[in-house]
Amino acid sequence: MVGSRDYFDEEIDGNFNIATTKRQPGSSIKPIIYAEAFNKGYRPETVVFDVPTEFSATCASGGNCYSPVNYDGKFNGTMSLRNALAQSVNVPAVKALYLAGLNDSLSLARRMGLETLDDPSRYGLTLVLGGGEVRPIDMATAYTVFANEG
Numbered sequence: 001m002v003g004s005r006d007y008f009d010e011e012i013d014g015n016f017n018i019a020t021t022k023r024q025p026g027s028s029i030k031p032i033i034y035a036e037a038f039n040k041g042y043r044p045e046t047v048v049f050d051v052p053t054e055f056s057a058t059c060a061s062g063g064n065c066y067s068p069v070n071y072d073g074k075f076n077g078t079m080s081l082r083n084a085l086a087q088s089v090n091v092p093a094v095k096a097l098y099l100a101g102l103n104d105s106l107s108l109a110r111r112m113g114l115e116t117l118d119d120p121s122r123y124g125l126t127l128v129l130g131g132g133e134v135r136p137i138d139m140a141t142a143y144t145v146f147a148n149e150g
Contacts, residue, residue, distance in 0.1 A: 022116055022133035027088045029109070032142060033128045034085050034093075036100035036108045044082035048092045050075050055094060055125055066125065068094050090129055097128040113141035 004014045038044070052067060052075060059065035070076075070090045084092035097105055102123060109117050114134050117123070123132055 019137045020135055022135055024130040024132070025134050025139055026130035027090075027093075028139055029114075029130060029132070029134070030085060030088060030093050030096075030128055031146065032109050032112060032114070033097045033100055033105050034081060035146075036105040037081065037096045039108065040100055040104070042081060042096075042099060044080060046081045047078050048081060048084060048095045050077060050079050050084065050089055050091045053091055053095070055098070068126075068129065093128045094125050097125055102127065109142065112145045113138050 004012060004016070006012065007014045037046075050070070052069075054060075055066045055068075056064050059067075068090050071088075075091065076087075076089060079087075079089065079092055081092065081096060083089075084096070102125070103120055105127070106117050106120055106123065115138060116134050117127075117132050
């Protein structure tokens with residue numbers, strides 16, 4: 001880990017270590033969610049639909065709505081989980097979390113080293129798009145599980 005340009009300069013928060021501070025992981029959490037989907041028996045070849053999707057059952061009756069979009073604002077139609085993950089496409093990632101299950105995905109994330117995702121009541125399907133907070137150093141630890149083949 002590399003510090004700031006001046007560790008002792010309090011005006012620039014020089015002694016602040018961002019690697020050990022909670023941050024939103026963005027799409028870097030997607031592989032962990034897909035891993036849980038694969039644990040559940042879904043395959044890299046499993047096809048999902050990257051189409052406009054409303055994930056809230058209460059939206060039609062005036063409740064909260066959740067319709068994620070992709071970073072480019074476009075939809076790709078049918079995609080394999082492999083291609084959706086490789087391209088970091090948001091809508092299939094949310095579907096992968098739905099299929100994998102939030103609690104089981106959080107359990108896997110904790111086993112992989114993401115200790116700060118400890119309250120399932122705080123998260124929903126936005127978790128797969130970075131809707132939780134993790135320490136970057138813990139994210140690096142989680143990725144070592146992939147590097148060591150589980």
